[in-house]
Amino acid sequence: MYFKELRLPSNPLVNFEELLDQKKEYTYSNSDIDRYVNKDLLDILNSIGLRPRFFAWFGFIHQQQGVSTIHSDISYVNNVWQSVPVGINWEVTPGDMTFYWWDTHGDKVIWPDQTKPKRDIFGVHQGSVMNRDSSAYTCLDSFKPKTGVPFLARTDVPHQVIYNTNVDTRVAISLRFDNKDLPTWESAVKKFEPLYL
């Protein structure tokens, strides 16, 4: 299993205009989570003993297609790399998004440069840093999320998002957690069981 739909608020964003005003394609925040994510969602997560560490907002305001690199998620915390095994993702606006997980076994693994300015999340890439070509890999699983239905996604296995829209706009968000709260995909699957759709 690489994904699981969750019973959580369908649009957890608040003060969304401020994010739009920043005119960035994506925004990471680890300090203003309460400002951008609604209380209903935070209360539910709190009821299972979780507090998000950060969220990422993706807004493609003038882009109709997107193909991400093939990567697995890691974070640089207290001068060490930590796996980021799980995220909760929402597609807030309608579109055609497919999440793919690939078996990249045997391909070259490229870690990010630790000397680059630090962000909250990095990718371990496959083959080359910008590799988007999955033709040599076997598909482990794929999933097309429904608009407004959040899902738990496994992010420590190489994955890729391919996105199309005919409405010129994509708004999506991803919530992430501290590695000590959710150290593995298996621990997340167990923790979120009360919230499965």
Ligand SMILES: [Fe+2]
């Ligand atoms: Fe990722």
